[in-house]
Amino acid sequence: MSEKKGKLPLKDAAAHNRRALSILWKNDRQYVIFLILQGTAAALTPYIPLYFTARLVNELAGSRDPARLWQWLVILLISSSAAALITAAVHRRYWALLEASYTNWNGLLAKKLLDMDFCDVDDPATQALLDQIEQNNSWAGWGFNRAANNFSDLVDAVFRILGAVALSVSLFTMPVPQDSPLAWLNHPGCLAGILGLLLAAVIVSPMLYTKGHSYWAKYDGALGNRVWNFFAYIAMAERQRGTDIRIYQQDEFFRLKADDPACQSFFPNSSIGRAGRGPMGLLMAGSTAVSRVFTGAVYLFVGLKALGGAFGAGSVTQYVGALAGLAEGMTGLLSTLGEMRENAEFLQPAYQFLDTPNNMYQGSLTTEKRSDRKYEIEFRDVSFRYPGTDAWALRHVSMKFRIGERLAVVGENGSGKTTFIKLLCRLYDPTEGEILLNGIDIRKYRYDNYLDLFSVVFQDFRLLAQPLGQNVAAAIEYDRERAAECLKRAGFADRLAELPKGLDTCLYRDFEDDGVEISGGEAQKIALARVLYQDAPFIVLDEPTAALDPEAEAEVYTRFNDIVEDKTAIYISHRLSSCRFCDEIAVFDHGRVVQQGTHDRLVSALGGKYQTLWEAQAQYYQKKEQEAAPI
Numbered sequence: 001m002s003e004k005k006g007k008l009p010l011k012d013a014a015a016h017n018r019r020a021l022s023i024l025w026k027n028d029r030q031y032v033i034f035l036i037l038q039g040t041a042a043a044l045t046p047y048i049p050l051y052f053t054a055r056l057v058n059e060l061a062g063s064r065d066p067a068r069l070w071q072w073l074v075i076l077l078i079s080s081s082a083a084a085l086i087t088a089a090v091h092r093r094y095w096a097l098l099e100a101s102y103t104n105w106n107g108l109l110a111k112k113l114l115d116m117d118f119c120d121v122d123d124p125a126t127q128a129l130l131d132q133i134e135q136n137n138s139w140a141g142w143g144f145n146r147a148a149n150n151f152s153d154l155v156d157a158v159f160r161i162l163g164a165v166a167l168s169v170s171l172f173t174m175p176v177p178q179d180s181p182l183a184w185l186n187h188p189g190c191l192a193g194i195l196g197l198l199l200a201a202v203i204v205s206p207m208l209y210t211k212g213h214s215y216w217a218k219y220d221g222a223l224g225n226r227v228w229n230f231f232a233y234i235a236m237a238e239r240q241r242g243t244d245i246r247i248y249q250q251d252e253f254f255r256l257k258a259d260d261p262a263c264q265s266f267f268p269n270s271s272i273g274r275a276g277r278g279p280m281g282l283l284m285a286g287s288t289a290v291s292r293v294f295t296g297a298v299y300l301f302v303g304l305k306a307l308g309g310a311f312g313a314g315s316v317t318q319y320v321g322a323l324a325g326l327a328e329g330m331t332g333l334l335s336t337l338g339e340m341r342e343n344a345e346f347l348q349p350a351y352q353f354l355d356t357p358n359n360m361y362q363g364s365l366t367t368e369k370r371s372d373r374k375y376e377i378e379f380r381d382v383s384f385r386y387p388g389t390d391a392w393a394l395r396h397v398s399m400k401f402r403i404g405e406r407l408a409v410v411g412e413n414g415s416g417k418t419t420f421i422k423l424l425c426r427l428y429d430p431t432e433g434e435i436l437l438n439g440i441d442i443r444k445y446r447y448d449n450y451l452d453l454f455s456v457v458f459q460d461f462r463l464l465a466q467p468l469g470q471n472v473a474a475a476i477e478y479d480r481e482r483a484a485e486c487l488k489r490a491g492f493a494d495r496l497a498e499l500p501k502g503l504d505t506c507l508y509r510d511f512e513d514d515g516v517e518i519s520g521g522e523a524q525k526i527a528l529a530r531v532l533y534q535d536a537p538f539i540v541l542d543e544p545t546a547a548l549d550p551e552a553e554a555e556v557y558t559r560f561n562d563i564v565e566d567k568t569a570i571y572i573s574h575r576l577s578s579c580r581f582c583d584e585i586a587v588f589d590h591g592r593v594v595q596q597g598t599h600d601r602l603v604s605a606l607g608g609k610y611q612t613l614w615e616a617q618a619q620y621y622q623k624k625e626q627e628a629a630p631i
Helices: 010-027 029-044 047-061 066-115 124-140 144-173 188-218 222-235 239-247 251-258 271-277 279-307 313-354 417-424 447-451 468-473 480-489 493-498 520-534 550-563 599-603 609-628
Strands: 377-384 394-400 406-411 432-437 454-457 538-542 568-572 584-589 592-597
Touching: 010 029, 010 066, 010 144, 010 313, 029 066, 029 144, 047 066, 047 144, 047 313, 066 124, 066 144, 066 313, 124 144, 124 313, 144 313, 188 279, 188 313, 271 279, 279 313, 377 417, 394 417, 394 592, 406 417, 406 609, 417 538, 417 568, 454 520, 468 480, 468 520, 480 493, 480 520, 520 538, 520 550, 550 568, 584 599, 584 609, 592 599, 592 609, 599 609
Parallel strands: 406 568, 406 584, 454 538, 538 568
Antiparallel strands: 377 394, 377 432, 584 592
């Protein structure tokens, strides 16, 4: 567990908390309103029965007028009941909105993630930032949600102080009769001593509390939480990992990590555990002790003034409760302000993420809607390297796509095939060179318009635990006949006929008990149907069938090639036999296009990269056939 040092300057801490409140107000004003109402109700409700109970007891200890007693009793019951009902209603609504606020905050992060340039989303630093935000919250509730709670506590403390002052002013203004032996309580020095004790208590107690509580911020338990979260909730709970965990007894990793001191966030011998038994515990105990000493002094002072005849017995309850509330309010105020300063440091990663700029130029030209699909894309001396690296992923790539062409992109792993597709779809911009659409740099087109030209199945495509039809259309509202036709063309017709709810059948069982589990091959057909539903001029298949055997992959590609019609299709595969039907094949090697042509021409080019790859794979297939042949 690492130790954090230093605090933000007060000015910066205040700015961070103001921004958190501004975000809250912008995204959920009702929640902010009920934050205020919750704090107000929690602070003032205890004072209502306190005040009227004092009146009732004073009457009992005095003239005991039945009419007055009934009057105070009725007022006490009605006011207390009304306050309790209002507080309960506000409290109930507040907690409902509080739960929703967690979702709203996560939604705000998700929206930013979807709006960011893909190059930033793909950057490991962005994921590390998101992990830090999550772990700050998991460690001790730090971050945005803590800022909201602090604001509610601040409102509570302010109104608690105001209510206490209103009820306790008369304690200091009502004198003890001069003929009383306790008349010395009227001396200004005595009053100054009590006020000094109050001031010392409300400063020292929260100071000790804030210092003790700061150990939660001082020691960063994010690593421990991250390890526990992974092994306890992800690795052990995800059914996809279940087979490996059991076969290879990977639960041993969890046991080893549990013994790692760096991961023992809450263990007795962890940093925070030792602090709890040492300085942290002493500071917290000292805070409570100071508060209790002050409470005792208040009881003594109020009791002596009542004994001296300054006020009736009922007022004792009022003043003791009011001064205790005043001390509690002052302590809460200073403690909350200290906690807000501590929390400001944990707001920084969230703001750093939210402030990530979109540097990719969005363009202004619209892509023309051509019924003849006459779109031509050209890579002109394109080179690219990923941010933060010196190695070139692509180097001097020049290529032009002919309309209606079937292009296969082949090469060994790491040769630049997927990077080529990312640039084509403008998920990244080239480091050097340019990509042209109908002779115009694609950076000049509106980003969303340009993306509409492509239907892509990436090698790591995902289907959602939602109805089948929505997965095909990638939308909630969709054309059912069109979705069913696309599934049929993708080879999913027989399976569709077996599904109990047809297009409304939910995939997987994450949310529906009657959801269906689909095989890898079925998932690939649904992904292909999604491409067809999109009906874009350019279709890209980036090794979506890598898990299939060569024959099954060739069958998928051949079927798909028959239904793409006049669209330009780009197939990426590491199996050369699957791409022989293509009009042209581009061979990538170490980020360069080293060969380009038809299958027959490339396979006959002696010493070429394509021939080397072909012979290596063909030899493997021939060996399998020989082994399978009968003797």
